[in-house]
Amino acid sequence: MTKKNGPDAALQNPLAPFNLYFSLNNGLSDAAPSLKRHLSKMKGMYADDAAFGRLLADGGDPLVYEFHELGIPESDGNLAFGTSILYPGKVGSEYYMTKGHFHTILDTAEVYYCIGGKGLMLMENPEGDWDVQPFEPGRAVYVPGRYAHRSINTGHEPLITFYVFRADAGHDYGTIETKGYRKIVVEQDGLPIVLDNPKWQ
Amino acid sequence: MTKKNGPDAALQNPLAPFNLYFSLNNGLSDAAPSLKRHLSKMKGMYADDAAFGRLLADGGDPLVYEFHELGIPESDGNLAFGTSILYPGKVGSEYYMTKGHFHTILDTAEVYYCIGGKGLMLMENPEGDWDVQPFEPGRAVYVPGRYAHRSINTGHEPLITFYVFRADAGHDYGTIETKGYRKIVVEQDGLPIVLDNPKWQ
Numbered sequence: 001m002t003k004k005n006g007p008d009a010a011l012q013n014p015l016a017p018f019n020l021y022f023s024l025n026n027g028l029s030d031a032a033p034s035l036k037r038h039l040s041k042m043k044g045m046y047a048d049d050a051a052f053g054r055l056l057a058d059g060g061d062p063l064v065y066e067f068h069e070l071g072i073p074e075s076d077g078n079l080a081f082g083t084s085i086l087y088p089g090k091v092g093s094e095y096y097m098t099k100g101h102f103h104t105i106l107d108t109a110e111v112y113y114c115i116g117g118k119g120l121m122l123m124e125n126p127e128g129d130w131d132v133q134p135f136e137p138g139r140a141v142y143v144p145g146r147y148a149h150r151s152i153n154t155g156h157e158p159l160i161t162f163y164v165f166r167a168d169a170g171h172d173y174g175t176i177e178t179k180g181y182r183k184i185v186v187e188q189d190g191l192p193i194v195l196d197n198p199k200w201q
Numbered sequence: 202m203t204k205k206n207g208p209d210a211a212l213q214n215p216l217a218p219f220n221l222y223f224s225l226n227n228g229l230s231d232a233a234p235s236l237k238r239h240l241s242k243m244k245g246m247y248a249d250d251a252a253f254g255r256l257l258a259d260g261g262d263p264l265v266y267e268f269h270e271l272g273i274p275e276s277d278g279n280l281a282f283g284t285s286i287l288y289p290g291k292v293g294s295e296y297y298m299t300k301g302h303f304h305t306i307l308d309t310a311e312v313y314y315c316i317g318g319k320g321l322m323l324m325e326n327p328e329g330d331w332d333v334q335p336f337e338p339g340r341a342v343y344v345p346g347r348y349a350h351r352s353i354n355t356g357h358e359p360l361i362t363f364y365v366f367r368a369d370a371g372h373d374y375g376t377i378e379t380k381g382y383r384k385i386v387v388e389q390d391g392l393p394i395v396l397d398n399p400k401w402q
Contacts, residue, residue, distance in 0.1 A: 015310070015345035017324050017332040024225075024316065024339045076277065077308040077346040079365065107278040109216070111365050113314065115225065123218050131218040138225045140363075144216035145278040162341075164280065164312050164365035
């Protein structure tokens, strides 16, 4: 009676109804592959370049996070969604994080619902406002339009979030890769603290 | 270090970042009140009017479902979100369900992520296409633009979903209240089956 069209249905336009499974335990889908970001893809984004280099040399390019890109057609009536799984770890004293991005259509929001782990969403807008919001299981974080956003894992388990944004929002990674964020989150005496990013331009 | 602005932050425009907790166990928020739909508010929507009347007379107007309406400003860059908690039960052989709705801006999608319970999303569009998709913990259902959508609890526990839609999409309940859905979902020999709705106009 029920159909399991899987993510390929999302490539039709107009879209047909479909469903897709993402485990509440580990965030992974049984049908949609994830995109994987290993540490080597984040060169220069962590504050401590020496620690970054040692980790790459000794650690075999660890998987920092993975997420889903379903290929939903990019119209303003469609929604893109998926899960992000950010693993625990640090580069020096700085917690593992995602690259983070602005939306290309800057004034579009994104909603994250945390289903596992512990962490923070670090946000900043072009006007210089910044903010952090907490992730824990059951906590939703609202990223308003204009805010670049980056997830940070401050715990000891994978930080797993389910996210939704307008399908035509687009991702601008370049601005963050060039300028960096104004702030970084590091561990000090066992707790996360927010510091100015020494590399911010 | 972290802020817990709660849903009131959502009433600012432009929005500030905020977070809001919805229990992964029961779907309820510790900060945002839910809207409650008792059976008496669904007169005429179930196929078996006699069973409906008996249930109201004997059952003290049971709570069928509750959901969240956060008051996010209705712009096309904002997203509305929350949880829906649909309790188990039947009216005659027809499973408890939500009223369901079209979006006023018809061609806007909605994403549901199931965090508890078991059920179906019943959908139909003005062209006469209809569809059902399954809910179980971890399963996301994509409701494309143009599709009216109604959740149905076919299990024995609350059906809990986290939903996101464009904040300006709007809700058209009237069309469904007047015409009904083309299909109903009833229990037969212990299993859900889809039948033509005898009341559909």
